[in-house]
Amino acid sequence: MSDAAMTKQAGMDVAIQIIGMHKWYGDFHVLKDINLTVERGERIVVCGPSGSGKSTMIRCINRLEEHQQGQIIVDGIELTNDVKKIDEIRREVGMVFQHFNLFPHLTVLKNCTLAPIWVRKTPKKEAEATAMKFLERVKIPEQAMKYPGQLSGGQQQRVAIARSLCMNPRIMLFDEPTSALDPEMISEVLDTMISLAEEGMTMICVTHEMGFAKTVADRVIFMDAGEIIEQAPPAEFFENPQSDRTKLFLSQILHNA
């Protein structure tokens, strides 16, 4: 017990820690005093109105965006301008984008093996075996030799998830992974994400899929105008929201759903 407490104190159980983080685009203050601690294995859903800074926040975690104030510590490594550390963090943090961002000139298999081969220096055969394993997990091994342009949206997004998993990340970031998909393809992607969550992957997921939040999330975070307004376990968040902005947002989103 004391061992666990000690490691926790040493930060071993903390996957991501954001302390007093601010970000500006020019004069525009996008992120205001963000404080967030994500434990290893925790599944977090981030929601909030359009333009509230959700994407910007999770993109700061793998330094696709630069923050100007405060600290971001990922896996015990603080994000600074040190390129080595940025690369180290990016190797451990996978990201899935709204528009998939698959590499259209490479086959599905090559999409999945490129980074393991060149970044992790995995031998080609081994990388291909790993890729096939993950393609099987997302249930599209038969598409391995196709090009992304020949797949449906849902299939492309599952390839994108497999591509990230091939790097064996410890943390996965999802930025609205289902909002560019047709309704009938959403569930196939969500199922993949749920099975990932069940395996204990640390996940931060920006999504408006409230069903997913209810079943999977350990914590729901609500952002508005660049601030974290409310965080709570899903049951509490949906049953008993505290702030008026949250209530308004929930009433709108549940209405539309």
Added chain:
Amino acid sequence: MAIVKTERHPDLPPPTSQTGVIGWMRENLFSSPLNIVLTLVAGYVSWVALSSLISYAFIDANFAGTTREDCTGSGACWVFIKMRFGQIMYGFYPEEERWRVDVGYVLVAIGLFFVLSDVVKDKKWPAIYLFGFVPVACYILFSGGYFGLEHVETAQWGGLFLTLVLASVSIFVSLPLGIVLALGRRSSMPVVRMICVGFIEFVRGVPLITVLFMASVMLPLFLPEGVNFDKLVRALVGMSLFASAYMAEVVRGGLQAIPKGQMEAAKSLGLGYWQAMGFIILPQALKISIPSIVNTFIGLFKDTTLVLIIGLLDLLSIVKSGTTDKEWIGMAQEGYIFVAAVFFVFCFGMSRYSIWLENKLHTGHKR
């Protein structure tokens, strides 16, 4: 009452009236009365033009003989080209050494075949051969001075041989240099960016003739006494730098067309800048730039004729000087038609290859 179809319809070939030559002609040439008239008129005009060209160039043309007096037919006097063929092909390259140029051609042709066609999948060795071995081998062959090969001054190089040397060297240099300049122009480092922008804008702002002129006449004035580059080398440097600036803009256009998400995805997988550029961004950017890149190559190929003004005897200028020979006065028409035909063969070849390459690289994501 519900209607349920129980049998599957078999796949049938498309109706013949819509495919094949007949279908194509019906759709494109004879689809309406106006189209029929236009087709007939255009057909008649091309027939008249083509038939007179054919009778001038082939049927009534003169091929036999050795002097202009042998040209008795009303058509072209190809005897002129025939008698000067050696010079047109090689300039004043010594006749007994011309096999060296031919060997060089063969080496290049083998390399081009394996790099450009898809008979071999893995292009690593063909590329090393073509871009590593061939340039060195050709330099040794053409210029001589090694392995007992007699040295041949570049002043003696000429004709189609010189044109091909100018075109291939500047193509060979301008593509990689253009890529570097394009990346530099988009770099986040201000000094790198400024140097690249400055170079590109300066070179694009002046005509090639002045670049060549500066390279051949002005440059020696700035260089210290005794330091003297070969005239051909100066022309090659001028042309290559000029072409690089254009290539840089072409490549930059391609780079800009790649969505930002591609770079972000590459970064999020841990790829570094050069890896992301080399594996993800450049292959896509170059692919969409193929038509403009080949366009620049074709322009460059034709621009080689401008070296005339600094006294190099390329294909055009050697033919032109031939027409001023008093034994062959009045052969300008034949000379220029021949030059035009040679240029056309090369440029059309490049153009067709680029179309083939585009189709080959098409991976079905443009929908």
